[in-house]
Amino acid sequence: MALIREKRFSQMNLSLHVPSRAPFQEAAAARRQCPPPVAPPSTSSTPASRASQFRLADFERVAVLGSGNGGTVYKVRHRETCALYALKVQHSSGGELTGAAEADILSRTASPFVVRCHAVLPASAFGDVALLLELVDGGSLDAVRSRAGAFPEAAVAEVAAQALSALAYLHARRVVHLDVKPANLLASTAGEVKLADFGIARVLPRAGDHCTSYVGTAAYMSPERFDPEAHGGRYDPLAADVWSLGVTVLELLVGRYPLLPAGQKPSWAALMCAICFGEPPALPDGAASPELRGFVAACLRKDYRERASVGELLAHPFVAGRDVTASRRALRRLVAEASSPSSERRLPQLHISLDLPSCAGAGNFRAAPASASAAAAAARAGELRVSDFDRVAVLGRGNGGAVYKVVHRRTSAVYALKVLHGGGDPGAAAATEADVLRRADSPHVVRCHSVMPAAATSDSGDVALLLELVDGGSLASVAARAGAFPEAALAEVAAQALSGLSYLHARRVVHRDIKPANLLVSTAGEVKIADFGIAKVLPPRPGEHREAYEYEGTAAYMSPERFDSELHGDADPFAGDVWGMGVTILELLMGRYPLLPPGQKPSWAALMCAICFGELPLLPDGAASPELRAFLAACLHKDYAKRASVAQLLAHQFIAGRDVAASKLALRRLVAGA
Incomplete structure (x- = not known):
């Protein structure tokens, strides 16, 4: 899955309002x-x-x-x-x-x-x-629009012509603005338009160079800047300036920010979905000439390679064919009227700055909690040593290390040995995971027998967790071999995983990465929660859980409130685990990841849009019982406050009403067959 991380840089978004x-x-x-x-x-x-x-x-x-x-x-x-x-x-x-x-x-x-x-x-x-x-005496176009409302088409044509002339001048000198928007276009009472605020502009080393900077104002950023993974991590910054100008022209024409419905809160999640996957608003008949419609369409093509260049737009009939005298007069009148105190009216402004770093990478990401030395200090090296074990097979690998099947040389007992490399996040994750697992004593949570230094020198930072070996592997691997799960087996998976979460939540531990790959199953039909690398132990007082909603996790299984903190604020972290459980059950039922259409690339932008704003897939008649459908709906409510709790789900008819013997048998047979 895609790596996703939100980082915000303070950015200077200045609106130059005209004083009285x-x-x-x-x-x-x-x-x-x-x-x-x-x-x-x-x-x-x-x-x-x-x-x-x-x-x-x-x-x-x-x-x-x-x-x-x-x-x-x-x-x-x-x-x-x-x-x-x-x-x-x-x-x-x-x-x-x-x-x-x-x-x-x-x-x-x-x-x-x-x-x-x-x-x-x-x-x-x-x-x-x-x-x-x-000093540009008319102020910003954003201020003019706030006071005067929608621009007439003639004035819009003059704005476009002069702004394009600025971009043509800059682009010829390898300067890209990267923040074209109404607040950064100033207008004089003489009808002159000037591009301002070059705080995040870049000078390209060579003509034709691409860009990797993702700083800007979210509402005016182009699709390739929001979703770099879908565009190779780089984009043409000249085309990005063209997109921003297209949004600006459309905003001035309709009198409000155009890519969201009127009144919708401009959270970064809503903006990203609208920009990457939405369509520009349909203008009513008579609201714009064919030339203006064609101009806007040429600016707002989602594929930056098909977007018109500045030179092409300057030659477009909307700009080249305008009546220069009439369009300049229309702009002068508009600015003059907006400068009048009697016509002044101020509206809320859309100023959201967002930095999206390059997002190519693995599906999990971690913020560094404690140092790796904390894990080494906690190692119980006196009980067991890595040299006491022989490696039998590699069970899995990741960016931070590997998991091995090992045999104790003296007792012949078989374990899983999870080796995490120090020097940063993985070692700190081992310290967190070991700390959480030491608190756990549940048949539905994987057991940690020991924590020890993994290298010959204890100061290397490499850490090994000696874990119980769950012989059936992960539910993800079972699904990959066996396909979709029967409903009886799903009921057993859900019951045992929820029992594990109930045990953890009662001790104020949130897992934050529930997914099929982190649920292990034995050939005896026992389900255990594993991989606590990004788990959190919440403070004793309810409500003090801000840390638990850092943007860590696997994007495909993150809940809407974890993607969109602007919209939801500090949510209930326990509800995030419930969402992950719901997606997991739905995936096992369908035999594929359920929240994207088959074959769609799971970029972080596509995932966030589907999770925050998409609908659950429609299950065919007979594909699931009413009890299972209701259980999934209870898990996957987008409003975390309305999502069922773990206790409510354990009492749900799908779980409490199952035939325990039959469901356990169905799961055992599935694992054995896989």
Whole structure:
């Protein structure tokens, strides 16, 4: 399965709102008392070379234009000349000067369609940086849309033409913006559109290079940036800018964010599903010309290789065929009306920043809990040594180590030896697993006999868990050989696995990775829960379980609330184990992974969309009893608060009403046949 991990970086999402006319009137009054402003510096000089012409003390603040996680944008006035500017003050973070990086890119540009940087100034002794930028008096297109509503088509055409001109200029110089959106397109009252906020922009080493950065604003990111696994882990960043412009144009046309239904909360899960798998909204007849519809379709092709280029879009009839005078006039009127205090109306904004690292890899991922040395320190080396055993066969391998079938040389007893390599996550996982297994004394949980150093030197960090050998293997391997399980065998699997979870949950242990591969079965028909590498022991007080909802696990068996914490917040971790059990039972019933269509690649994007928003597969008549259907529905309720508890499932008719002898016999026969 796909590796999935969410990591968020603070990103500066600044909306440059136009203040009321009062500050403008104050500035105008002050300007009457000032000498005429001097001409701005030549565009041939760079911000670094012009920095000596300005000092931060030379400016007085007039108004706050916008704020974000990284800093603030102010409207400022030069004390001597009374010239107005935008001052973007960015706070340093971990020694990383994002302002300097943005200034470096802006120093390469001299385009009327890109906001101009006059100077870069130190803002404090702590590394804060200030960018002295031209002031675009109409504010951002996001602010204009919030106050004026949907744009007329003529104004949309002018926005598209000027924004594309900016992108054409930048792309020719190997600069990609990576965050095109209404909040980063500024408009003047003269009808000029300028691209701003280059905080996450990149300069490509060579023309045609692909990109691996997944920082951006989620609502405007293209499908290949959300789902890199489906696109080889790399994407064409020029095409990503085109997608973002297409979403921007569509948003301005409809007057709201277009890729989600009106009123839906823009969680990252909902956005990812809409962008990767949804269709753009159907525009009513008469809402847009054929040229505009064709333009938007050319921008929003999901396959970036089929998306139109900036050059092709500049030649598109929607842009090249517009009435330039009329479209510029329409934009000027719209911006002027939006600048009027009487027409000002503010709406909530969609600013969600998301970093998705490259996601190629194994189905499980782990966050490093304790150090590997903790496992070695806990090893009971005095009782048993690895050298006491002979290896008979390899039972399984993973990124962190291997599981062997071993025989004790003196007693001939047979065990499973799970060797995890130290130096990071696997060793820490061994410490966690050993700690949990020491607490367990249940016939439905695999038994750990000993923990010992796995290498000749105890400080190597490699750890071995000596476990009981369950001779039938995992339910995943049984299903691979025998196919779909009969319902009687499923009832027995569910009953015993739930008994294991009941024992663990009563001791505040959550497994967090219930799946067929982690349920072992003996030829005697005994089912045991195994692999506690990402299990958690919850604090004594209920509700203190934030740690248990880190984004660890196997994506295919994770519950909706673990995928989408923005929507569900701190959920009940025990309910996550119930979801994993439900998917497991449904998989064994169908003989394949049930939540995706047969043959579909299980990328993390496809899995998350199916789990958070998809419906359960329809079982044919006669494929399952009413009791089994109701049991599955109780396990797989998307709202964790409505999902059945382990105790309720143990009392469910599918479990409590089964013929115990017949179901145990069915399971034994299935395992023996496999």
